[in-house]
Amino acid sequence: MDQLETLVLENSDNILTITINRESALNALNQKTLNELKSTFEMAIDSKDVSGIILTGAGEKAFVAGADITELTELTDVNGRSFAEKGQEIFDLIESSMKPVIAAVNGFALGGGCELAMACHMRVATSNAKFGQPEVNLGVIPGYGGTQRLTQLVGKGKAVELMLTGDMIGADEALNLGLINYQVASREEMMDKARQILGKIKTKAxxxxxxxxxxxxxxxxxxxxxxxxxxxxxxxxxxxxxxxxxxxxxxxxxxxxxxxx
Structure with missing residues (x-):
């Protein structure tokens, strides 16, 4: 694999941790990051040295705060559809992984970040995590599968409310809604919990x-x-x-x- 610019990888006991490493940009998803996520997940899914995957964001402030707004401003009705389809394809690759993927959500998971977390099979979040699909504030809608996965996870009524208001919810409400599996106090506990779950799964067929x-x-x-x-x-x-x-x-x-x- 080519040298990665936006991701940091660590494999410990066959559990691969993928950290989105754009902390100064609150780990926002740009096209470079999406491309690297695609190639990394393709590698991990095929690797005999990977039994499970943890996806997280660098720092304490954000898992992924959303898409790169500077790239969004370049979209038109001509290229907007292909922009969304590319993201959907990559997130479907994650969701379709036959190896379990856990999103370890620290801080903001908004827009594309919330969509990315929902594409993972499970989610563990810190108490300071914030989730939301605020795209209507920008005059667009979720484009990376958010309208579908949020509805699947929390139900039609609440999903519509969150997407139409653009409201953020905290970890407590996310847990109550079933958007996350576990809420823990700190980043260290979050990573330990994700490893614990994948470690248990690793003993199964x-x-x-x-x-x-x-x-x-x-x-x-x-x-x-x-x-x-x-x-x-x-x-x-x-x-x-x-x-x-x-x-x-x-x-x-x-x-x-x-x-x-």
């Missing part, structure tokens, strides 16, 4: 983990029968070495040694 993610995504995929996706995936699991190992370990009262095969 990798192929089954990936298929759970795929089946859950099918719930919200137009034209896909989620029950059939589940049945198909269940059948595939039954043909794996991990299934043989898992059932044998259970009967022999020992811990399984899954190999992702």
């Amino acid at each position: 990798p192929l089954a983990v990936g298929m759970v993610i795929d089946c859950v995504k099918a719930v919200f995929t137009a034209g896909e029968n989620g029950y059939q996706t589940e049945a198909n995936s269940f059948g595939r699991c039954c043909g794996t070495e991990d299934f043989k190992e898992g059932t044998a370990a259970f009967l022999e009262k020992r811990k399984p040694n899954f190999k992702g095969e």
Whole structure:
């Protein structure tokens, strides 16, 4: 992979931490950052040395405070659609990862930052986290999947309210709405909690983990029968070495040694 300019990577015990490192810009998403996120996730998804991914932002003030406004001002009705479609493609890559992805949200997660966090499979946030889709204040709407994922996570009524008012909500309300999985006091606790979750998942059968993610995504995929996706995936699991190992370990009262095969 080429040298990264906006991301910092750290792999510890097969858990890859991706830190968006534009602290002076509150980690705002520009095209360079999006491109690097795409290439990094493609690498991580294919790597045998990565079992799970944590995505976070540098510093204490922001996870991602939104899109780069200077780039937004260059959009027209001609190129705006492709701008949104590119972001949607990258965020779908994250959501479709068969390896679990946790957003560790510190500070502001607004606009594209909220959309990025929602594209991850789970979210852990610090008590100072703020979430919102304030695009209407700029005369646009969420373009990276926010209208869809926010509705899926918090329900139609609240999602419409948040997007039409542009209001921000704190970590307490985000937790109550189901937008985040956990709220913790500090950045250190946030990272520890994310690693704890991924560490537990790492002990499970990798192929089954990936298929759970795929089946859950099918719930919200137009034209896909989620029950059939589940049945198909269940059948595939039954043909794996991990299934043989898992059932044998259970009967022999020992811990399984899954190999992702």
